[in-house]
Amino acid sequence: GAGVSQSPSNKVTEKGKDVELRCDPISGHTALYWYRQSLGQGLEFLIYFQGNSAPDKSGLPSDRFSAERTGGSVSTLTIQRTQQEDSAVYLCASSARTGGFGETQYFGPGTRLLVL
Amino acid sequence: QKEVEQNSGPLSVPEGAIASLNCTYSDRGSQSFFWYRQYSGKSPELIMFIYSNGDKEDGRFTAQLNKASQYVSLLIRDSQPSDSATYLCAVNKADTGGFKTIFGAGTRLFVKA
Numbered sequence: 001g002a003g004v005s006q007s008p009s010n011k012v013t014e015k016g017k018d019v020e021l022r023c024d025p026i027s028g029h030t031a032l033y034w035y036r037q038s039l040g041q042g043l044e045f046l047i048y049f050q051g052n053s054a055p056d057k058s059g060l061p062s063d064r065f066s067a068e069r070t071g072g073s074v075s076t077l078t079i080q081r082t083q084q085e086d087s088a089v090y091l092c093a094s095s096a097r098t099g100g101f102g103e104t105q106y107f108g109p110g111t112r113l114l115v116l
Numbered sequence: 117q118k119e120v121e122q123n124s125g126p127l128s129v130p131e132g133a134i135a136s137l138n139c140t141y142s143d144r145g146s147q148s149f150f151w152y153r154q155y156s157g158k159s160p161e162l163i164m165f166i167y168s169n170g171d172k173e174d175g176r177f178t179a180q181l182n183k184a185s186q187y188v189s190l191l192i193r194d195s196q197p198s199d200s201a202t203y204l205c206a207v208n209k210a211d212t213g214g215f216k217t218i219f220g221a222g223t224r225l226f227v228k229a
Contacts (some may be wrong), residue, residue, distance in 0.1 A: 033217070041221060042122075045216070045217065045219070056211050056216055091160075104150075104165070105217065107160050
């Protein structure tokens, strides 16, 4: 079956504009994660969903960032009033569930965001 | 102190040698531990996970976990140039409503032919 897909693959925007990033998880996966990775850096946790609810939003960098998930499937990450420091690769991952033991996360190809 | 710490490297080893990648974590409540490999410009992919103290082997890879020392490592035997990548250590810990995964910053490995 299909893996995790993300769109757009690349996004160039002007400072101050809003952007919306989309993630389509593997079918049947209940857990969905958003990460941010700046050039040469590790993964920064942003938010995760179990079903449609987000138990932990602590990783969102500011109130300009929001995310939602509908129907237990597709998720969108919205960044309002983008800033240059928002430039990064935004990675989405899904897993069958959130679990402590061997719950593999499958990553999408990422959205490369550049804020000019 | 970061929750998950890794030496950023680069770690350079000759082809055929053993590469040893190390990771420490701060939360004693962490329950499972993962190693992901990330090639330049690509997304991370799972190599293996471990949740019991001791060693776990899978082909040329061995993960080692020591919960008392809060230490997890990955050994790559007979290293190949194709193993050159960034290796990310990830730790799962209980969180509201489920589990949260914390990634280290990664160690860059370079295997010289």
